[in-house]
Amino acid sequence: MTQTAETTAKDVWSDGRHVLTASSTRAHKKCPYLYYLQYVLGIRPAIEEQALRFGKAWHRCLELLAGGQSVEQVVAQIDQWYAQCPTHVELTDWHVERETLAAAISAYDWFWKIDPAQVEACEQTFNLPIVNPETGAASTKWRMAGKIDKRVRRGERLLVREHKSSSADLSPQSDYWLQKRLDSQISFYVLAGRQLAGVAGVDYDVFRKPQIRPSMLTQGETKAFVQSGEYCGDRFDVYVATDLDGGPMVSVDTIVADVKLGAAPKPTKANPNPEQPFAIRETPAMFGARLVQTICAEPARYFARQEIARTELDLEQFRHELWAQMQAINDQTLSGRFFRNENACLQKGDKKCPYCSICWFGCEVRISDDGSIIEDLPDGFEIKPFMHEELLSDSSESD
Numbered sequence: 001m002t003q004t005a006e007t008t009a010k011d012v013w014s015d016g017r018h019v020l021t022a023s024s025t026r027a028h029k030k031c032p033y034l035y036y037l038q039y040v041l042g043i044r045p046a047i048e049e050q051a052l053r054f055g056k057a058w059h060r061c062l063e064l065l066a067g068g069q070s071v072e073q074v075v076a077q078i079d080q081w082y083a084q085c086p087t088h089v090e091l092t093d094w095h096v097e098r099e100t101l102a103a104a105i106s107a108y109d110w111f112w113k114i115d116p117a118q119v120e121a122c123e124q125t126f127n128l129p130i131v132n133p134e135t136g137a138a139s140t141k142w143r144m145a146g147k148i149d150k151r152v153r154r155g156e157r158l159l160v161r162e163h164k165s166s167s168a169d170l171s172p173q174s175d176y177w178l179q180k181r182l183d184s185q186i187s188f189y190v191l192a193g194r195q196l197a198g199v200a201g202v203d204y205d206v207f208r209k210p211q212i213r214p215s216m217l218t219q220g221e222t223k224a225f226v227q228s229g230e231y232c233g234d235r236f237d238v239y240v241a242t243d244l245d246g247g248p249m250v251s252v253d254t255i256v257a258d259v260k261l262g263a264a265p266k267p268t269k270a271n272p273n274p275e276q277p278f279a280i281r282e283t284p285a286m287f288g289a290r291l292v293q294t295i296c297a298e299p300a301r302y303f304a305r306q307e308i309a310r311t312e313l314d315l316e317q318f319r320h321e322l323w324a325q326m327q328a329i330n331d332q333t334l335s336g337r338f339f340r341n342e343n344a345c346l347q348k349g350d351k352k353c354p355y356c357s358i359c360w361f362g363c364e365v366r367i368s369d370d371g372s373i374i375e376d377l378p379d380g381f382e383i384k385p386f387m388h389e390e391l392l393s394d395s396s397e398s399d
């Protein structure tokens with residue numbers, strides 16, 4: 001069923017405890033206790049992780065573009081979202097995120113200007129039965145639900161277009177794409193899309209997040225920039241003054257740049273007061289200009305689309321998997337016994353599961369009999385009344 005203005009996700013799914021989504025099944029596969037915390041108790045970190053925040057903002061940008069806004073309007077919107085740096089985020093990280101979004105959406109709009117597919121529907125919510133593949137009978141308790149980013153038509157083929165951002169290598173032969181053959185989220189959306197509109201597969205649209213950061217220019221690059229005002233194809237108003245300590249102060253479009261002084265030169269007879277050389281660090285706008293240039297120099301490195309098909313046999317297998325997982329979740333919900341997967345606590349790089357402060361310190365989180373109070377919950381979490389925020393019609397609007 002498609003969500004209409006008259007119905008809201010909460011009206012349709014109550015608190016969402018008997019709804020399986022691609023995200024909730026992925027959480028359960030990763031760690032059943034993670035599923036319990038997120039989708040049974042509704043506990044979420046009060047502060048969103050950076051990757052999640054960026055992913056949501058990227059989706060919002062694409063929604064705005066699809067809704068007919070110009071790329072300039074989308075960038076103006078990004079400026080509004082990022083006008084105020086939250087206290088828990090480093091200012092440089094905040095600027096990098098803002099510049100990355102603005103550069104990426106500008107380059108995306110340029111790179112995918114000619115889209116061979118026609119968009120037929122955006123942000124379509126589905127709510128479907130979960131069917132026992134052995135008997136054909138639908139579960140009376142559990143439903144499958146989700147929100148499809150776009151439904152597109154490419155020639156005769158109807159596809160679900162999913163937008164993602166990732167830091168992985170997106171080259172055509174990379175493991176990233178090989179893994180997608182098994183990706184249950186894709187199967188989830190194809191299963192739903194085939195029932196709703198006969199879709200053939202997924203048009204997977206990925207943006208690879210650049211891993212660069214604002215960097216120091218060399219003294220030579222700084223000198224050239226101060227003289228010309230040109231940097232990575234953009235022009236800036238550069239003004240050099242003297243600070244209170246007598247050193248150089250450089251403003252770039254009214255933003256004061258970090259300055260690093262070079263070695264003091266020896267005075268000579270010809271030049272008794274030589275100028276001390278210096279270098280500046282890229283301001284956010286200069287970094288943004290370099291980002292655009294970097295992405296546009298190798299756009300296929302940063303933007304990729306591949307059609308990922310699912311055969312009837314693939315879907316048949318997935319129906320069995322989904323039914324088995326639903327039964328496991330149902331059993332665990334009835335018994336209240338969701339086991340912990342300690343191997344999922346530590347993640348790639350220095351990341352860790354956001355619930356470590358609960359699990360590692362033995363907090364026994366409980367719901368009271370009226371279902372509203374959670375006991376022994378450490379600071380830094382909040383409780384959501386509805387378990388699947390991505391299904392809420394306004395979940396992707398601006399903060």
Ligand code: SF4
Nearest residue numbers: 031340344345353359
């Ligand atoms: S901290 Fe570890 S055990 Fe706890 S929910 Fe996360 S992955 Fe599971």
